[in-house]
Amino acid sequence: MRQFCGLHENGPFHGETASTAARYPSRPMAGTGSHTYQAPKGTRDFYPSDLAVRRHIEGAWRSASIDCGFDEVEGPTFEHLELYTAKSGDGIVNELFSFRRAGGENDYALRPEFTPTLARMVAARAGSLPVPVKWFAIPNMFRAERPQRGRLREFVQWNVDVCGVEGAAHDVDVIACAVLALERLGLRPTDVEVRLSHRVAIARMLAALGVADEKTGDAMTLLDRRDKLKPEEFAERAAALGLSADAVARFDTAARATQRLSEPVAALAAKIGVPEAEFAALDEVRAAAERAGILEWCTVDVGIVRGLAYYTGTVFEVHEVSGAERAVAGGGRYDGLVELFGGPKMPACGFGMGDVVLANVLRDRKLLPEDGATLLPRPDAFVVSAGGETAEALLPSLLMRLRRAGLHARTTTKTTKNVGKLLGDAGKARARFAVILGAELADGNVAVKDLDAGTQAVVPLAELESSLHPRA
């Protein structure tokens, strides 16, 4: 069964029978005797039509970020290994591509996430950065995991973070940025949803259910794993938290509790059987989401915990509504993060959104073209020579003249004088206009064919640029 489609992920992968060779039809290497080199497993070769899809997605990310007032940053592709191990322990090393130079003293790792780099950069300049720090980044990331659907060894991840400010309005500021990008890619609340929760609300709910303070962490881990456990196993572990039979039942209800964020949190509290006041933090997020006009995109999902220990408030994930795919994005508030990485105490909230799952969802929703090449920039002019020395001699300088004027100008290497064939090439290149250098040159003119409208005009060579500027 073919597990992958679209972008060219390099394999073979476990559980996939389509061979790399089948996905990369290559010409027989008759006579060369050399073998074909393969890209590393779990990485991608982006041919033009593949990269056009990636640039389309990145374009929505970038424009949404800028319009929402975030500034772009970047860091090194590899960091000192300790940046990742110091906070997460050595366990993470297995998921990292780590390395050391021969004779070198330092261990490095390809970045598996951007947050430690961001926290390091904020920490280094915390005293001089204007607050709030609103940053985004679109770095490539590396995880030494087994490649599978939605999970590659190299991928691109959009990161959006706000540092230095607290409160639900700022949580919603980053969530709204994610929503804006999803909207620009053509997604609707019927396609994907922001499932959110709040660690403070959950902790208070757990306390109201009878979970002792020192068991809160264990209880959250249990919430996080609810989908992976059988009902009896869940009940057993919940009881081990010191809960009464009644509280176990209510905890079980809570673990599965979801509702539209537009519904009052009182409904959620009543369903679980805890006082409404415990969900005050969630109610603030609801109010802020309503003010920002993104309420219809959001649901409350008590089971959203986010494994990473550093989250302290709102947590959220973006999911395809049916739950068929991995999370499209995940993030939340992590007020201790900058301090963890050597900076001052500084509240912060952010998320990461990878390109792989998102592309799967877009493709599933028919929001990506069958042929990514249609996303490539269209040539403004396709210049051809209908023959003759004057035309041949003029062509290179005319191309450069148009390019110097900011026009996307192409030509063909075909040497036929059959203008119909040459125009065929112009059409294949998806050019807006064909410029034909022919007999009109004797009078200082060229023929300009509007390939969308099918009309043709004779234009003075000296005024060519003004007739080629794309219409709105």
Place this chain on the structure above:
Amino acid sequence: MRQFCGLHENGPFHGETASTAARYPSRPMAGTGSHTYQAPKGTRDFYPSDLAVRRHIEGAWRSASIDCGFDEVEGPTFEHLELYTAKSGDGIVNELFSFRRAGGENDYALRPEFTPTLARMVAARAGSLPVPVKWFAIPNMFRAERPQRGRLREFVQWNVDVCGVEGAAHDVDVIACAVLALERLGLRPTDVEVRLSHRVAIARMLAALGVADEKTGDAMTLLDRRDKLKPEEFAERAAALGLSADAVARFDTAARATQRLSEPVAALAAKIGVPEAEFAALDEVRAAAERAGILEWCTVDVGIVRGLAYYTGTVFEVHEVSGAERAVAGGGRYDGLVELFGGPKMPACGFGMGDVVLANVLRDRKLLPEDGATLLPRPDAFVVSAGGETAEALLPSLLMRLRRAGLHARTTTKTTKNVGKLLGDAGKARARFAVILGAELADGNVAVKDLDAGTQAVVPLAELESSLHPRA
């Protein structure tokens, strides 16, 4: 002595006394007890104003590539180590960041150049790609060298290649693309020049000087190293090639021979004392450069050889005219390359241009702003509340409304009702318009201040978008 300026290269470097701490003024970590993490040596943290400079350069690269008809591609950030060692030998390993996963079987390396990836990708689809293959890429590259001026361990390199076609016109097609980008960055032929040569012409010149066929490679190596050798050392090595005293003198002249490409090659031949016909290949490049209108950017430099053995025809480097910096770009024709990497025999020509030396040249020529932040996208609207519940409640939804309309909209976290102070923030953000939510709201209006013109108008809230679209 401070060797670096501008972009924030992480150190310390050999020969540099400015400490990393001095370049990264960080706030004292009172009470946290944790240390500040550093980026790896020779890598860069791109804060917003730094990344704006990089994006400015990449923007010129990308727009020039697209206008010249090249399609963008990308490959994995790391490749199998053998992709680099198979053709270059194990010697290259010292310059690579190579690694192996614990328990893994494969050695990998961070890409030190893009050409092997490009050749691998072309080879894999050589049978189905439309010819000519005109590709560009803007990948990050990694070299485990000692960081110094113009040379970092991670940098960005623009690659432009044409495959499947031969002839000087196509060599000039890629060179003209480089020239277009340099022009768009504000450089002129008085700032940088394309120094070019041709391996076939050089081989014929060497033969005419009496170098035996089997010594051609050694003679080219000697040409390549001319600047590093003392005159007597050069003469000694030239004599060892079997040259007569007269031929050694002419070889010495050749090694230093440069002239404008616009001058006839006969002048060059006469200076060295070889028949003009030996430089026929260079004359073809001259003619093609003239047709494309880039002649004024080019010089002939017989000493340009390009160390990499795979070049077969035209070779060129872009240099700052005084020679004060490393090469800005280098490339040439390598007709055997695709075949070397497992593909069919396929002519090809291309170049690479790194961001580090180019940025140094641009900065030296005052072609980059003192503060990169002025290159950041300007906000269309800076929305502030002059106080009042209606304004406060409206602000988040109005921001989202403007952003959904494709406008770059920001606000401030300041809670003052002093509109002058709020407008000060709008000015600092370089916004085009300030939108003031005040008393006019009662009538469904807002005040819009044009921050460039200094004018102010009252606009119906419902028609706000149309009054904010940036003027051309």
